Amino acid sequence: xxxxxxxxxxxxxxxxxxxxxxxxxxxxxxxxxxxxxxxxxxxxxxxxxxxxxxxxxxxxxxxxxxxxxxxxxxxxxxxxxxxxxxxxxxxxxxxxxxxxxxxxxxxxxxxxxxxxxxxxxxxxxxxxxxxxxxxxxxxxxxxxxxxxxxxxxxxxxxxxxxxxxxxxxxxxxxxxxxxxxxxxxxxxxxxxxxxxxxxxxxxxxxxxxxxxx
Amino acid sequence: xxxxxxxxxxxxxxxxxxxxxxxxxxxxxxxxxxxxxxxxxxxxxxxxxxxxxxxxxxxxxxxxxxxxxxxxxxxxxxxxxxxxxxxxxxxxxxxxxxxxxxxxxxxxxxxxxxxxxxxxxxxxxxxxxxxxxxxxxxxxxxxxxxxxxxxxxxxxxxxxxxxxxxxxxxxxxxxxxxxxxxxxxxxxxxxxxxxxxxxxxxxxxxxxxxxxxxxxxxxxxxxxxxxxxxxxxxxxxxxxxxxxxxxxxxxxxxxxxxxxxxxxxxxxxxxxxxxx
Numbered sequence: 001x002x003x004x005x006x007x008x009x010x011x012x013x014x015x016x017x018x019x020x021x022x023x024x025x026x027x028x029x030x031x032x033x034x035x036x037x038x039x040x041x042x043x044x045x046x047x048x049x050x051x052x053x054x055x056x057x058x059x060x061x062x063x064x065x066x067x068x069x070x071x072x073x074x075x076x077x078x079x080x081x082x083x084x085x086x087x088x089x090x091x092x093x094x095x096x097x098x099x100x101x102x103x104x105x106x107x108x109x110x111x112x113x114x115x116x117x118x119x120x121x122x123x124x125x126x127x128x129x130x131x132x133x134x135x136x137x138x139x140x141x142x143x144x145x146x147x148x149x150x151x152x153x154x155x156x157x158x159x160x161x162x163x164x165x166x167x168x169x170x171x172x173x174x175x176x177x178x179x180x181x182x183x184x185x186x187x188x189x190x191x192x193x194x195x196x197x198x199x200x201x202x203x204x205x206x207x208x209x210x211x212x213x
Numbered sequence: 214x215x216x217x218x219x220x221x222x223x224x225x226x227x228x229x230x231x232x233x234x235x236x237x238x239x240x241x242x243x244x245x246x247x248x249x250x251x252x253x254x255x256x257x258x259x260x261x262x263x264x265x266x267x268x269x270x271x272x273x274x275x276x277x278x279x280x281x282x283x284x285x286x287x288x289x290x291x292x293x294x295x296x297x298x299x300x301x302x303x304x305x306x307x308x309x310x311x312x313x314x315x316x317x318x319x320x321x322x323x324x325x326x327x328x329x330x331x332x333x334x335x336x337x338x339x340x341x342x343x344x345x346x347x348x349x350x351x352x353x354x355x356x357x358x359x360x361x362x363x364x365x366x367x368x369x370x371x372x373x374x375x376x377x378x379x380x381x382x383x384x385x386x387x388x389x390x391x392x393x394x395x396x397x398x399x400x401x402x403x404x405x406x407x408x409x410x411x412x413x414x415x416x417x418x419x420x421x422x423x424x425x426x427x428x429x430x431x432x433x434x435x436x437x438x439x440x441x442x443x444x445x446x447x448x449x450x451x452x453x454x455x456x457x458x459x460x461x462x463x464x465x466x467x468x469x470x471x472x473x474x475x476x477x478x479x480x481x482x483x484x485x486x487x488x489x
Contacts (some may be wrong), residue, residue: 006329008269066299070306078307081293161308171266174259174391177398177419 005172012168013189019164020151023089028082030090031097036119038102054165056095064088069160085157093150097143105131137208144201165189166193215400233269242390242474243448252288253309254279257297259389261472262414274473275313278332281465282456296388298364304441307391310449317366327450328437330457331480333470337370339404339413342397343424348404352428355381358392361404370431370489371406398422410474417475432488435480458482
């Protein structure tokens with residue numbers, strides 16, 4: 001295990017990190033739309049959101065990636081590897097994050113919403129000042145969990161031609177015949193990244209106001 | 214109502230995009246590649262010595278070959294590396310212009326794809342652990358565990374050969390040949406079946422750990438690159454054929470074979486009726 005091999009692993013880890021962060025952010029934006037649709041109470045919005053969530057939660061990410069990469073060109077949309085990888089990860093995490101958010105909104109105590117109503121908050125104020133902050137606070141740990149899951153799931157994007165950390169480790173171990181140190185290093189890099197995410201998230205969580213029902 | 218409208222919009226956009234993209238495809242593949250200045254090549258990077266990763270760098274005979282071809286054509290080469298079982302489907306999906314690989318030229322593949330002029334021999338043989346006296350000739354693998362790559366012509370030939378033996382071979386399929394070599398070293402399989410240029414290279418690289426058992430058991434076959442069969446790709450495949458024959462004549466291909474296989478192969482200019 002030389003410095004050169006370790007540097008290559010670190011470069012690939014940057015790829016892993018970049019793809020994951022972009023996907024989590026895009027996924028969160030889509031998740032907001034999805035959970036809004038689910039909470040709208042109107043069948044016309046709920047039905048497509050449900051369909052989206054059941055598909056992207058129900059089909060393995062590996063299959064989704066292969067579909068996006070090889071099926072989209074059939075209808076004339078040919079996306080490069082990196083775009084396919086980000087679309088796949090974003091849509092998949094959006095489905096999970098939407099369910100987390102919906103759970104958060106459902107868990108906002110009814111009494112608080114009613115209290116806001118009688119004290120003269122209009123629906124808009126109730127939503128942005130009462131429901132959103134509480135729901136976000138309640139969903140935060142689940143969102144961090146999802147971010148860590150996506151970072152690890154990003155090891156699957158090598159099937160659409162992205163050389164991320166896991167694929168780089170495979171390539172290096174097959175050319176150097178040093179599987180143990182290389183895979184151990186790759187595992188350690190994943191661990192350190194996720195540990196850092198958990199550490200920062202823990203700090204943020206402690207700084208948020210406590211919610212008790 | 215709204216849902217209907219939404220569906221119409223989506224289908225409409227997809228169709229529009231489709232026509233916009235195909236309108237672009239006015240000329241043929243080669244003209245488009247020249248105009249774009251880039252030839253996209255799909256491959257699997259676990260097929261030494263054709264395509265592999267040496268300490269982080271993609272190297273091999275294919276890399277050298279396409280570098281020469283790119284120089285002659287005046288375009289840059291862009292590589293797309295995928296697992297082998299999705300390399301050919303992605304070619305059909307238009308992810309790249311041609312597949313390096315290379316792949317054994319077989320009857321089944323010629324039905325679906327166009328294969329270029331051979332660049333090396335592909336006859337299949339087995340590689341065992343050095344010093345394994347229980348295997349001295351190909352038929353000794355009867356009833357034993359043998360590794361081979363998934364979705365490969367070598368797998369098909371091993372199956373065919375296994376059927377002729379008194380006891381069937383216990384065939385283990387791997388995502389890539391690299392994984393099968395690892396299992397040979399670990400003792401999970403007693404041999405790996407692959408084409409001669411590949412196992413000769415691996416045996417040489419793993420100095421003394423592996424040994425090639427000669428002669429090969431398969432029929433005489435050749436390696437070629439793979440292009441699409443449609444009219445659009447014809448100009449590109451024809452160009453690669455011309456280049457291959459040109460490089461064979463001016464000695465560049467021979468030099469590449471010498472560099473990567475340690476030996477030269479006599480290859481025909483075209484294969485119209487493969488043995489397998």
